[in-house]
Every structure is written in structure tokens, then in C-alpha cells.
Amino acid sequence: MQSAITIASLALLSFLPISSTTQPVSSGSQPIAQEDEKSPLADAMGVLKHGQRSLKKAIKDPVANKAGILETLSAMEGATLRALALQPPLPEGMTESQSPLFQVRYRIQMTALLNTLLEMEQASLKDEGAKLPELYKALTAGKKGGHREFKED
16 A cells, blocks of 8 residues: 555656756746745745644544544645645755755655655545554654754754
8 A cells, every 4th residue: 555655646746847956946946045934845844834733633533633634634735745846955065966866865755754644644534543643653753854854954
């Protein structure tokens, strides 16, 4: 089942614009202001942050909160897809020749996030709420790892 979700995620990626430039770009190919906290990437990450907080509370009673969980997951999936089409700023000290690999690692991380969200949605739809806490832990671990590698200080 995991491979089916991964294949579906990769199929979705084929519709996203991929740029090999070193400047962060939005889906409209406009540079993202690195200092602007209201950039499209920051907005998408804000949705993910808010959604994760909501999920933490909601999964305590997955039956009673099923509709809210599904709504939150849908919003988070949309934000993840938007973030996939964007590029984070390069870390200080990274050379331009390292940029393509950095951008690929970012998209891999975001695809893993999307897979986790889809697995959570699937578990909720199948009334398998017992799986949600473990998947939530994976979501948190992915967030920590992604922020270590991709978030500016």
C-alpha cells in the first residue's frame, strides 16, 4: 500500500513546475523574497504548522473528530503540494553547484510529508484511528528533520 501512495505522490509531482535555478521561485516563476515572512512558501508552511497543531488535539478522539481531521489533512495536503512547487532559499555558505541537489532533497522531504499525510487520511477514512498517533509521530519527526536541513535560522 505504501508503494501505491508513493506512486500517486510522484504522479502528482509530474504536474509541478520544476526549476533548476538557484533562486527560490514561486509557481509563477517570480523570485520569492527571502526576507518576506509572507512569501508563498511561508504561507504554505504556516498552514502546515497550524494543521499539525490541530491534528495533535483531534487525533485524541479520531471518531468524534473525523470530519475535522479530514478537513485539516486536506488543507495540509494542498499546502504541501504548493510548497513542492516552490524552492526554499539556499543556506548560507552553499555554493550554486550544490543547489540542484539541495532542491531535490527538499522535494524528497516534501513528498515524504505528503505520503504521511495521505496515510493519515487513509487511516481516518478506514476508521483506523489507532494508527494516527504513530503517523503523527512520523509527521513530527519529518518536520524536525526538514527544518534542520531547509529552514533558515
